[in-house]
């Protein structure tokens with residue numbers, strides 16, 4: 001489309017990544033802004049898009065949980081996040097109003113999964129799960145090119161792993177479940193029991209094996225339940241040196257040779273590195289339709 005310019009937002013708990021480009025594989029400008037309160041953060045993002053010239057479609061890949069049901073009045077909102085001020089924030093509605101363009105909306109992990117799936121097409125991959133290990137733990141699933149959703153988006157961070165023998169005393173920090181995967185293995189969970197991030201702890205600290213074990217259990221579940229071809233491990237904690245390799249090795253132990261071709265090489269770091277989320281947001285923008293839930297456009301009383 002001549003003159004088409006896609007805009008993308010990867011909305012994270014600590015920063016927003018913004019980008020524009022004519023296609024998902026071509027970012028012509030990008031920036032990052034810190035995540036403050038919604039009014040300040042969304043206004044700063046809108047100003048940046050205005051300064052970069054008009055975008056014709058916008059894709060938003062947001063931290064969750066979100067309402068991404070097109071039939072719901074709450075579509076486009078962040079829902080019950082523990083992040084102060086962001087509960088019920090109508091992030092998609094804000095940008096539909098401010099920019100007046102079609103907006104596509106999904107979770108940051110679903111967008112990252114889509115982008116990693118696209119990047120794996122040269123290798124014939126048809127099914128992929130993406131796990132992000134950071135402030136929270138989330139997962140996205142793509143089968144035959146389509147993100148998979150049920151009544152909401154997947155919540156892979158909230159499964160209950162078997163407790164590691166060296167980690168029985170910690171109650172976990174998930175406000176909903178205590179010792180679920182996110183409650184045990186997210187960045188804040190690591191800090192809560194060892195007082196430092198995983199990358200700050202010595203390579204021989206038991207935390208590395210404990211966290212790798214919990215994430216490996218999630219990988220094993222994904223292989224066993226869904227038979228995905230690969231699990232991509234992204235997010236801030238996953239940048240810890242050696243962690244993805246530890247997870248892959250532990251997953252292979254848990255699998256015990258059951259999976260055809262083995263499990264070890266099926267667990268990997270993102271092909272797109274830190275760009276998976278923003279690339280996925282551009283893919284969402286490219287697919288944004290004017291008839292998407294923008295029927296809500298112009299309704300009053302949006303929060």
Ligand code: ZN
Pocket residue numbers: 157158174175176177178180181182183
């Ligand atoms: Zn939980």
